[in-house]
Amino acid sequence: MAFDFSLSEEHKMVQDTIHQLARRLAPQQQALRQRIFKDQAYPEELWQAVAEAGLLGCLIPEQYGGNGLGLLPMTLGLEVLNSYGLGSVIHVITGMDAACILRHGSESQKQRFLPAIASGALKLCYAHTEPDAGSNLFNTQTHARREGDTYVINGQKVFITAADVCDYMLLVARTASPEQAKAAGKGKTYGLSLFLVDTRAKGITRQLLPMQGLEGCQQFALFFDHVEVPAENLLGPEHEGIAAIFDSLNPERVLAAGMALGMTQLMLKRSVDYAQTRKVFGDRPIGSYQAISHPLAEIQVELEATQLLTYRSAWAFDQGLSVGQVGHYANLAKLKGADLAIRSVDQTIETHGGYGFSEEYEIIHFWTAARVMKTAPVTRELILNFVAEHALHLPRS
């Protein structure tokens, strides 16, 4: 009998909270979107409002200052927030870090970080990608050497989102080389560790990367030159951080899919509103032409299908299914979500004709934001590799 697709009262309440928040911000919405999409900055007052609403506390249990509702409610809330164009990947990244700390952090780490995340006082970024390591995590070169009560970190990271506004980063670094792993008789996942690093720690240099496609934030290259991190900031077991890493990457994909769903809804709304009023030939709105209405109707079909996939992946995480099972659903949701977001922006531009490119209509700002979702946080190709290998049992690429 456990085959229930209905949203619970709590789920609807989460959606309603964010709708109410957006309504309250109605007079400022356009200015806020301008900051987010054009200036690539996330207004602090909006961050605080979202925290006050409880969105950042969804993954955090009540004993640590959150509401403990789970990833599915957070995904639903993020979807609504993004359906007004008021979201940012900083929510996704802070969320994934919170999930990681909750599942793999020590008691004192949970007490230090989780209440401040829930209240909006602390933002976190994620430092994983390097010039030669991203899709291939095992190439990670940044290393951390234990010296007494501290780890000393050297190396560099690239494409680190929001490293300027975040207070802490979750850093992936090597504590044992592949050779050492081999000598110890361990597999290739051995030797990676996770650290909570103060983004303002001595020895970290930040270089802005002029990039497009990220709403509400900018990206940076980070250089680590003898950065000392207290040993108590090691997250999870030394050398064996891989489980914690995947436990953060899965929620990241789910939340990214939620963002894509929200963006699709915003685009559909813009398209429908325009198609209902715009008249070109005679007195019929262009929405009465099937060339306009059918592509939009197809997006609606895809939206509802992708919602099911996304909610299932969030549900799987909340149920505590294995990292592999959650990863399967999360990857599918992320792939479909990204494809759909791109398609919805494209079709919205098509519906608007020349106005689709006008800054006043805002639509064009979503183009790069949608497109980046195909590449990050994981490429479409890697997802297809994953599905081919794990769901279809084809030989590894």
Place this chain on the structure above:
Amino acid sequence: MDIIVCVKQVPDTTTVIQIDPSGKEIVRDGITNIMSPYDEFAVEEALKLIEANGGTVTALTVGPESAKEALRSALAMGADEAIHVVTDGAPLALDSLATAKLIAKAIEGKSYDLVLMGRQAIDDDAMQMGSLVAELLNIGQITSAIKLEIEGTQVKAQRTIEGGLQNIEATLPLVVTAQKGLNTPRYPSMKGILKAKKKPVQDIPAGSLGVSLEPKVKIEALVEPPARPAGRIVGSVDELVAALTQEIKVV
């Protein structure tokens, strides 16, 4: 201090309103409803007052079953309990006086020091509920308050008047209506909404209060505002100046 806050559910300002075939009502199906924004100021002020002085906040609404959402919002913001005068089955178009009678009757016998509400509901803009309720309860009133200070039973308030502000003093019990500027209402929170589910809501059927709901005022017709006339492109500055000075006489 015990405070009663009256809230009204109204159509969302961004909803497209359609007049129903009777010509006397709007189409209610499928529209999004919100708590009237002036009532949000009233709820916020009530919460601030009890946070400072202790006491309880009771939210009250008169309306159909769907209006319970407005009460839930007030409870989610922090009100302690709610009273819903349910009008399902009563004649749809209650006029302001009938509504005021229901409110007064529902809170009669309750312990209260202050009744707060928005200065107007943003749907019918009648702007008389505060005054009507004060009259029926036979207590004083301060309308359009943008500042409210209470010490013991002494009340100091500032209200907006044409072209300026007015400072006045009064004594509890009192009806105060909230004007924009009184405060910034808190955001709804998921925790608050979760808690709201467990707070008591008392239903009172409108028919059980023994007041006459016969309207003194009847809506004859609702009319949409006239469509904005098309713009006009003038050929020269002279023509523009002539139009502005002689035709529409704005200069």
